[in-house]
Amino acid sequence: MAIRTRITELLGIEKPIIQAAMGWIARAQLSSAVSNAGGMGIIETSSGELDAVRGEIIKMRMLTDKPFGVNVAQAFVRDPEIIRFVIDQGVKFVTTSAGDPMKYTAMLKDAGLTVFHVVPNLAGALRAVEAGVDGLIVEGGEGGGFKNPKDVSTMVLVPQVVEAVDVPVVAAGGIMDGRTMAAAFALGAEGVLMGTRILSSAESPVHDNWKRAIVEADATDTVFLNRKGPGPALRALRTERTARLAAEGSPNIFGEFADTQRVYFAGDLEAGIALTGQVAGRIHDVKPVAQIFDETMREYEAVTAGLPRG
Known part of the structure; x- marks a missing residue:
């Protein structure tokens, strides 16, 4: 099944699914699987390891001939040269996040790139549109990762933004299958972003x-x-460590990520913070990305066909 929306047309993808730009995780092994499955694979920069990122972009071109993009996480990569870096890699699609969309959007657009900005509220969405973005990733507070402290749920935020802007919207937060994709489209989105579901995939x-x-x-x-x-x-997985942080707070939340490699790749979930969304409660197995996407599309079709009609 194919779904054509402004998102699929803008990005040249078969399925209106974008992968979250997870630091250290969103690299060629995973992102190429997303692109090859018909979605939009994204390479991260939030790790700050730009030499490694350059290598991952090269690997992507070896592993897929499908479209892919790069995320510019402004809070983590502060050097303005990141924009020249991305442009020089020949990337055609960029998502910007964790910062002011006014900072880089014009530079990216002038270089011919398609730009989406990640927003957690209506004010951020309006500013991004003013900056000239091509689309928005509208992220509800139930999603994993870094969040606005004044969080708003996807169910409330997506239609609020859709009603206020003309650019296409990608819904993020709580999306993991065809049922939630159908809900996002009913709210006015034209694409979805998956984080935790892809984080838990086989690849x-x-x-x-x-x-x-x-x-x-x-x-x-x-x-x-x-x-x-x-x-x-x-938002993170509940462990003894994160439960304590939730109760007591931290004077330096970034410092809690010092042992990220142990958490992510050695499996010591008490060594730091494992960023995870609430949708983990609906994920019951580990599957290849292609299977996840195929099942999502089939379920979307079944759900929309079965909706009550007057």
Whole structure:
């Protein structure tokens, strides 16, 4: 089944599914699987390891002939040369996040790139449109990762933004299958972004301990951290460590990521923070990305066909 929306037309993809730009995780092994499955694979920059990112872009071109993009996470990569870096890699699609869309959008657009900005609220969406973005990724507070401390759910935020802007919207937060994609489209979105579902896929490079924790999690097994700052808020898997952080706070939330490699790739979930969305409570198995996407499309068709009609 094919779905044609402004998102698929703009990005040249077969399925209106974009992969979240997860630091250290969204690299060629995983992102090429997303692109080859008909979605939009994204290479991260939030790790700050630009030499490694350059290598991952080269690997992407070896592993797929399908479209892919790069995320520019402004809070983590502050050097303006990141834009020249992305342009020089021949990338055609960029998502910007964790910063002011006014900073880089014009430079990217002048170089001929398609630009989407990630927003957590209506004010951010309006500013991004003013900056000239081609589309928006509208991220509800139930999603994993870094968040606005004044979080709004996807169910409320997506239609609020859709009603206020003319650019196409990608819904993010709580999306993992055809049922949730159908809900996002009913809210006015024209594409969806998946994070936790792809994080737990067979091609994901993270340790099996993290994948198993997601599969075994309930929807209440995440915590919302650092709501009062300093620094950004975030949603993560509930562990003894993150439960303590939720109760006591942290003077330096970024410092809690010092042992990220142990968490992500050695499977020590108590060594730091495993960013995970509430949708973990609906994920019950580890599957290849292509199977996830095929099942999503089939379920979308079944769900929309079965909706009550007057």
